Amino acid sequence: xxxxxxxxxxxxxxxxxxxxxEEENKExxxxxxxxxxxxxxxxxxxxxxxxxxxAVSPKLSSANYERIREQLIEKHSTGVVPxxxxxxxxxxxxxxxxxxxxxxxxxxxxxxxxxxTEQVRTYSAKSSKYEQLLAKSEKNNIxxxxxxxxxxxxxxxxxxxxxxxxxxxxxxxxxMNKTNKEIYVDVAGLPEAxxxxxxxxxxxxxxxxxxTSIGIIDNKNADGSVFKMENYDGPQAFGITLEPTxxxxxxxxxxxxxxxxV
Amino acid sequence: xxxxxxxxxxxxxxxxxxxxLYDMYAKSLYGVIFNILKDKEESEDLLQEVFVKxxxxxxxxxxxxxxxxxWILNIAxxxxxxKLRSKSHNNSKKNLSSxxxxxxxxxxxxxxxxxxxxGIKEFINKLKPKCIxxxxxxxxxxxxxxxxxxELEIPLGTVKTQNRNCINELRNILSV
Numbered sequence: 001x002x003x004x005x006x007x008x009x010x011x012x013x014x015x016x017x018x019x020x021x022e023e024e025n026k027e028x029x030x031x032x033x034x035x036x037x038x039x040x041x042x043x044x045x046x047x048x049x050x051x052x053x054x055a056v057s058p059k060l061s062s063a064n065y066e067r068i069r070e071q072l073i074e075k076h077s078t079g080v081v082p083x084x085x086x087x088x089x090x091x092x093x094x095x096x097x098x099x100x101x102x103x104x105x106x107x108x109x110x111x112x113x114x115x116x117t118e119q120v121r122t123y124s125a126k127s128s129k130y131e132q133l134l135a136k137s138e139k140n141n142i143x144x145x146x147x148x149x150x151x152x153x154x155x156x157x158x159x160x161x162x163x164x165x166x167x168x169x170x171x172x173x174x175x176m177n178k179t180n181k182e183i184y185v186d187v188a189g190l191p192e193a194x195x196x197x198x199x200x201x202x203x204x205x206x207x208x209x210x211x212t213s214i215g216i217i218d219n220k221n222a223d224g225s226v227f228k229m230e231n232y233d234g235p236q237a238f239g240i241t242l243e244p245t246x247x248x249x250x251x252x253x254x255x256x257x258x259x260x261x262v
Numbered sequence: 263x264x265x266x267x268x269x270x271x272x273x274x275x276x277x278x279x280x281x282x283l284y285d286m287y288a289k290s291l292y293g294v295i296f297n298i299l300k301d302k303e304e305s306e307d308l309l310q311e312v313f314v315k316x317x318x319x320x321x322x323x324x325x326x327x328x329x330x331x332x333w334i335l336n337i338a339x340x341x342x343x344x345k346l347r348s349k350s351h352n353n354s355k356k357n358l359s360s361x362x363x364x365x366x367x368x369x370x371x372x373x374x375x376x377x378x379x380x381g382i383k384e385f386i387n388k389l390k391p392k393c394i395x396x397x398x399x400x401x402x403x404x405x406x407x408x409x410x411x412x413e414l415e416i417p418l419g420t421v422k423t424q425n426r427n428c429i430n431e432l433r434n435i436l437s438v
Binding site: 015016020025045046049058067 | 281284288289290291293294296297305306309310313314317325326327328329332333335386397400401402404406407422423425426429432436438
């Protein structure tokens, strides 16, 4: 084959310009593989037109490179253009979000813990207050039960003490057990003792008149109104006087509130 | 970098393949596109479309179809002509012929390109006016020999050899 004549025909220029048919292209390609002169000529023609088109091109800013590269990464990633590890940002955000949620949760739990501790403290304070109230209430109940037992006891003799000159409206009752000689006094009908004063209960023998103290009532309201007195055998009368705190050895007759005969 | 080395990078799915492709051919393709559209912004957009098309179809290329540059030149030329037609220019080939790459140099007078343009203009002006027209139609605009012969009113049988002579002139000027 006359390669020089083939080159001179101008077919190789049309080959580089892309103006040949598919069949003609195949033919030139095969000839180029067989003849290095043809292959070299093709490269030179190509170099000439690449240079020409390069030379007449307006300035192409580097922004275009980035723009096209991004476009390829976004839409037509074939694996050739490496993907940027964009997920890292998302992972980072999730990490921070988790940390914030954790801190908020921790803070909330700490707040709840403090609240709970405070409540426990309040409840235990209330509880001890209720315990005190309950103890007091039980004590009252016992006192009332005892009073009731005294009132119900059929062995008792009831002695009414009438109001005297010092307190005409006042009254009291004495319960005296015939069998065991116990003596109870109900002072519900007495007025409140003034500050610094107490009621003193006396058992009396009438002939000759001999008063014997059988007890002092210094806290009438707190402990109910029925009080157990000291045992006394064979009283003939009972009297209650108002005395200074601590009681007196002998009754102050001017302050005799109530008096009653057995 | 030769075509074979570029293709090896592409087939190996080398991360640098796109950069190599762009560096080798982007400016030349831009020159071809701009020679047809005559609008820088439009040409930049189309260059992007052309590269996407090349990248998308790169698996369909093989060397039996011709030179790789020829393959991408065809994509660029066809996309440019389609674009021009879509802009309601009827009878596109006649419109294409109204201007050639020498006139681009006259319009292309931004400060950065001016000196370059004058240098290039000088060497292109060494080409015969007939060669400028012939290369413009056959290479830049993809005219067939028949169309070029009609456009330039030269005998069909001489188009191929006249073009050969013009390219030889260009190669002499460029020392290729």
